[in-house]
Structure formats: structure tokens, C-alpha cells
Amino acid sequence: MLETYREEFVAFRQTVAREEYLHFAGLKETIELEPVYERYAALFTPEAVAWLRAELDATSDLFPTQRYGIRLLISFAQRAFVERAVAPLTEEIAEVESALMLSVNGEDTPFHQSAVLLARESSGERRRNIYQERLRSIETVNPRRLQRLQRIHEGASTLGFSCYRQMLERQTGLEYERLCRELNSWMERSEGSYHARLGEALERDLRISPQYADRGDQPHFQQLVEYDEHFPSSGLRKAYEETLQGLGIRGEKQSNVAIDDEDRPRKHPRAFCSPIQIPEEIKLVIRPTGGQNDYQALMHEGGHAQHFAWTSPNLLPEFRYAGDNAVTECYAFLFNYLVTDPLWLADVVSFGLNYGFVERTRLHKLLYLRRYIGKMEYELRLHSQEPSEGSAEDYTRILTRATGFRYHPEEYLIDTDDGFYSADYLRAWAVEVLLREHLRTRFGRRWWRSRRAGDYLIDLWSTGQRYTVEELAKLAGLGDLSFDPLFMELLDA
Numbered sequence: 001m002l003e004t005y006r007e008e009f010v011a012f013r014q015t016v017a018r019e020e021y022l023h024f025a026g027l028k029e030t031i032e033l034e035p036v037y038e039r040y041a042a043l044f045t046p047e048a049v050a051w052l053r054a055e056l057d058a059t060s061d062l063f064p065t066q067r068y069g070i071r072l073l074i075s076f077a078q079r080a081f082v083e084r085a086v087a088p089l090t091e092e093i094a095e096v097e098s099a100l101m102l103s104v105n106g107e108d109t110p111f112h113q114s115a116v117l118l119a120r121e122s123s124g125e126r127r128r129n130i131y132q133e134r135l136r137s138i139e140t141v142n143p144r145r146l147q148r149l150q151r152i153h154e155g156a157s158t159l160g161f162s163c164y165r166q167m168l169e170r171q172t173g174l175e176y177e178r179l180c181r182e183l184n185s186w187m188e189r190s191e192g193s194y195h196a197r198l199g200e201a202l203e204r205d206l207r208i209s210p211q212y213a214d215r216g217d218q219p220h221f222q223q224l225v226e227y228d229e230h231f232p233s234s235g236l237r238k239a240y241e242e243t244l245q246g247l248g249i250r251g252e253k254q255s256n257v258a259i260d261d262e263d264r265p266r267k268h269p270r271a272f273c274s275p276i277q278i279p280e281e282i283k284l285v286i287r288p289t290g291g292q293n294d295y296q297a298l299m300h301e302g303g304h305a306q307h308f309a310w311t312s313p314n315l316l317p318e319f320r321y322a323g324d325n326a327v328t329e330c331y332a333f334l335f336n337y338l339v340t341d342p343l344w345l346a347d348v349v350s351f352g353l354n355y356g357f358v359e360r361t362r363l364h365k366l367l368y369l370r371r372y373i374g375k376m377e378y379e380l381r382l383h384s385q386e387p388s389e390g391s392a393e394d395y396t397r398i399l400t401r402a403t404g405f406r407y408h409p410e411e412y413l414i415d416t417d418d419g420f421y422s423a424d425y426l427r428a429w430a431v432e433v434l435l436r437e438h439l440r441t442r443f444g445r446r447w448w449r450s451r452r453a454g455d456y457l458i459d460l461w462s463t464g465q466r467y468t469v470e471e472l473a474k475l476a477g478l479g480d481l482s483f484d485p486l487f488m489e490l491l492d493a
């Protein structure tokens with residue numbers, strides 16, 4: 001019985017992943033999620049959840065792997081039950097946004113394309129105009145997003161939880177409140193040093209005074225266009241493949257990983273990795289716009305792709321298609337931050353005198369980290385009660401304080417992910433530093449040039465998402481999860 005459930009679970013995950021891939025890669029205008037959720041609805045009814053619970057109760061403590069697997073299937077069923085109720089809205093929002101047109105400098109521009117223009121626009125005034133246009137578009141979709149969020153909350157309460165947050169807490173066993181307090185107290189302690197560095201960088205790189213820094217300036221601030229010449233589009237794939245080669249992996253020969261770096265007007269600007277069949281069919285989708293961000297995006301998604309491509313096909317399906325997302329994010333960050341490593345820059349992209357660049361990327365990482373701490377605090381509130389007018393105010397206040405850029409209430413729903421993904425990113429950031437240090441100690445400062453390091457990573461990757469990121473850190477000899485090394489690295493920089 002459990003075998004049949006697993007087969008259907010895999011078929012469902014693959015069908016959804018394929019549909020999302022085609023739409024967000026800009027290959028298909030529509031995204032048909034609702035019929036998929038309807039076809040597989042029996043997998044995630046409250047009765048299916050109760051049946052899985054009975055299976056869990058019938059499985060002895062002597063089989064912890066089996067038990068963890070069933071717990072992951074229960075989480076999947078509960079989340080998919082909630083997602084089914086909002087599938088028509090999820091579809092509608094994605095389709096409306098990909099079809100939205102705005103006027104940028106007198107030209108009709110697709111909504112997704114406008115994010116690319118915003119990041120590359122060097123005139124502050126024109127950035128404001130693009131951003132205002134974006135906010136107006138976002139506002140037109142907000143009623144649908146609000147309705148979607150309300151239905152998510154209703155779904156969690158139908159399943160017997162007091163709120164969506166409680167559902168996620170029970171599933172993961174994570175204490176989000178405690179995690180948030182710990183991160184917030186660090187953020188307060190580092191306030192002075194962060195704002196001093198940010199202010200200096202804003203004046204130097206954007207020629208704006210920190211009190212006028214706006215959320216609309218943030219993508220351009222992080223784009224670092226002045227370093228474009230060191231990161232030509234023509235060298236993008238080569239940098240990724242050369243890194244893999246150093247680790248003993250023939251990237252160009254990997255038949256299970258397909259890289260899509262073509263430009264299409266409706267392609268989503270956010271790069272993504274879509275593991276459709278794990279490990280047999282992995283898609284890595286990126287929309288290059290020029291410069292270092294492309295390199296970071298490709299390496300990040302490349303980290304995900306390698307993880308899924310080396311996941312053992314013999315693992316139970318729930319350890320391939322479900323599990324702790326912080327694990328795959330940790331591998332993605334490991335590759336991602338090679339682009340900020342002075343030696344990798346010199347070796348792989350021949351960018352030797354990179355001190356100024358490295359210093360900027362460290363500050364940007366700190367900004368990301370603070371933004372995600374803010375997002376987590378905000379999402380904790382948003383998912384603990386019914387969303388209201390006050391939610392938009394919470395969003396603006398918390399994110400503005402965390403980042404130093406003025407945030408706007410219109411983005412209070414579009415700037416969130418389902419399932420407390422912010423907490424997964426934060427845990428992944430912490431473990432990535434530990435893993436990177438471990439690789440350096442064992443395989444040298446240029447660990448990406450070591451085949452033994454490659455073998456070590458392949459060993460870790462093969463376990464898919466069998467373990468949580470905390471368990472993985474222990475098993476790999478990295479010790480307990482701690483944020484201190486991450487904070488120290490960023491503040492010392």
C-alpha cells in the first residue's frame with residue numbers, strides 16, 4: 001500500500017515540476033496546476049493523512065529511517081492539501097504576472113523583463129520610474145494574493161492546526177520563534193557597523209545618501225555593473241564547467257543535467273533549478289543579463305543541480321522529492337560563494353586584483369542575510385494570524401529596519417515564499433560556512449581543484465535529502481549548527 005502511495009507521490013511531483021519548469025522558463029504561457037492537483041487529489045485528503053499516520057504508528061522505533069520517510073510523506077500530504085485549495089489562484093497569479101505589461105521609458109515591457117531593466121539601470125530617476133510602474137502592477141495582483149494566503153490559512157485550520165505557522169512547526173520540529181530571536185539579537189548588535197558600511201557603499205557606488213536609499217535601488221546596488229567586464233556572458237558556462245572539472249566532474253558530459261540559458265521575453269528573471277526526475281532529469285534555468293549576478297546565479301543553481309544529479313536513485317522517493325530544503329540550499333550557497341572567493345576569481349575567471357569586488361560582495365551578503373532575518377520575522381507574524389491591513393505595515397517597517405532600504409507596502413505579499421523558506425535559507429547559510437571551512441581544512445584553500453573534494457561532495461550529495469541540515473552537519477563532522485562562524489566571517493570582512 002505504502003509502495004503504491006510512493007509511486008503516485010513521485011508521479012505527482014514530477015508532473016508539477018514539469019509544468020512549473022515549462023511556464024517559468026517561458027516555454028509555455030499557461031501553467032496548468034489545477035488539473036494535476038485534481039488528478040492526484042486522493043494522495044492528500046485528510047483521510048490520506050490519517051492513513052499515513054496509522055502507518056507511522058505501526059512502524060517500530062527500530063526503523064527510524066522508515067519513520068522519518070513516513071513523516072515526510074505526512075508533511076507532503078498536508079502541504080499539498082493546502083496547495084490544492086489555492087491551485088487555481090496560484091495558476092492565475094503566475095499567468096497574470098507573466099502577461100502584465102508596463103510602460104518603461106515609453107516602451108511596453110513585460111513585468112518580468114522590468115526586473116532585469118531595474119537591476120541594470122544606472123540612472124536613479126529612471127530606476128524610480130521603473131520601480132513605481134512595478135509597484136502599480138503588483139498592486140493589481142494583490143487582491144488575488146491576499147485571497148490565496150487566506151485560503152492557505154483556512155486549509156491549515158481544516159487540518160486541525162491553529163494556524164499555518166503551527167502546521168509548519170509541527171512538520172519540521174523547528175522552533176522558528178527561538179531562531180528568530182537569536183538572529184535578531186545578532187542583527188541588533190551589528191547595527192552600527194552594518195549601517196556605516198552600507199552608507200559608505202551607497203555614496204560610493206550609487207552616489208546616493210543612505211536616507212534616500214529605496215528598495216527600487218537595491219537590485220542595481222547588488223548588480224555591480226562596474227565589474228561587468230570581468231564577467232562576460234561568453235565565459236559563464238565555462239566558469240561552471242571548469243569548477244566541476246576541478247572536482248573531477250565532467251559537466252558538459254552530464255546527460256541528466258540540462259542548462260537553459262536562452263533569453264525569452266516571458267522567462268522568469270529569477271534563476272531556478274527544476275529537478276523533474278531525480279536524479280535522471282534536472283533542468284537548470286537562468287536568464288543571463290550580464291555581469292557577476294549571472295555567475296552567482298548559475299553557480300547557485302549549479303549547486304542544486306549537482307546535488308540532485310548525484311542523489312542516489314536507490315533512496316526512498318521521499319528522500320529525493322521531499323525533505324529539508326536547507327540541505328540543497330547549503331550546496332547551492334557553497335557553489336554560489338565561490339564567485340566571492342578571491343582565489344577562485346583569480347583562477348577561474350582571471351580576475352586577479354579583486355579586493356574591491358570581494359569587499360562589496362561581502363557587504364551584499366550581509367544585506368541578504370539581514371533581509372532574510374527580516375523576512376523571517378515578518379513571515380512569522382503573517383503566518384500566525386489572519387493577514388490584515390497591518391501586515392503591509394509590518395512588512396514595510398521590519399524590512400526597512402533590517403536592510404536600510406525603504407520598503408513599500410505594495411510588496412507585502414509578493415515578497416514572501418510559502419513554507420517559511422526564509423528559515424531554510426538562514427539555516428543553509430550557517431551550515432555552508434561550516435562545510436566550506438571543512439573543505440578548506442581537508443582539501444586545501446583551493447578545494448574546488450581537488451578530485452578528492454569532489455568525491456567527498458558526491459558522497460554527501462548521494463544522500464539526497466535523507467537528513468536535515470543539522471543532522472548532515474553532524475554526520476559530516478562539521479559539528480552543531482551555529483550562526484557564529486557566519487556572523488564572524490561577515491563582520492570581520
Ligand SMILES: [Zn+2]
Nearest residue numbers: 300304329332
Ligand atoms: Zn537555491
